[in-house]
Amino acid sequence: MKLFLLGLHVLLCASISLGAVEKVLDINAKNGSIAAADEAWKTEVSDIDKEIDKLVNQRNLYLAKATRLQNQGDRLQFENDDNLIDARRAWQQAQIHREIATRIQEEIDILEQRKQRILEAHGVLPSAKQ
Numbered sequence: 056m057k058l059f060l061l062g063l064h065v066l067l068c069a070s071i072s073l074g075a076v077e078k079v080l081d082i083n084a085k086n087g088s089i090a091a092a093d094e095a096w097k098t099e100v101s102d103i104d105k106e107i108d109k110l111v112n113q114r115n116l117y118l119a120k121a122t123r124l125q126n127q128g129d130r131l132q133f134e135n136d137d138n139l140i141d142a143r144r145a146w147q148q149a150q151i152h153r154e155i156a157t158r159i160q161e162e163i164d165i166l167e168q169r170k171q172r173i174l175e176a177h178g179v180l181p182s183a184k185q
Contacts, residue, residue: 096173103170107163114159121152 128145131138174180 096177100170100173103166103173107166107170110159110163110166114156114163117152117156117159121149121156124149124152 124145128142128149131142131145171180175182
């Protein structure tokens with residue numbers, strides 16, 4: 056009988072330890088998925104930042120081209136009558152480049168809003184609704 060009780064005690068302790076081990080494994084698995092989710096939004100924010108940097112560079116390139124073309128058109132209008140057509144063409148190209156820069160800025164704004172929503176959702180920034 057003592058042997059039976061001793062065996063039962065060992066079995067009970069083993070099952071309690073297995074349950075505790077299973078709980079620890081479950082907690083670690085959940086922490087792993089939380090860590091993976093934590094890394095996922097941080098990676099997404101990093102990707103958004105890279106895309107914003109790329110778009111800002113593109114926008115600045117188009118604005119610089121627009122300025123160059125605007126200046127070229129301004130110079131051409133005073134050189135002689137034949138250059139007035141070239142001046143108008145340069146001004147039109149400058150306007151096209153400014154419009155492209157405006158569209159790029161709209162994309163940047165959308166990405167900035169998306170980044171802000173992600174940061175607010177993860178408690179990094181205070182919510183704008185407050």
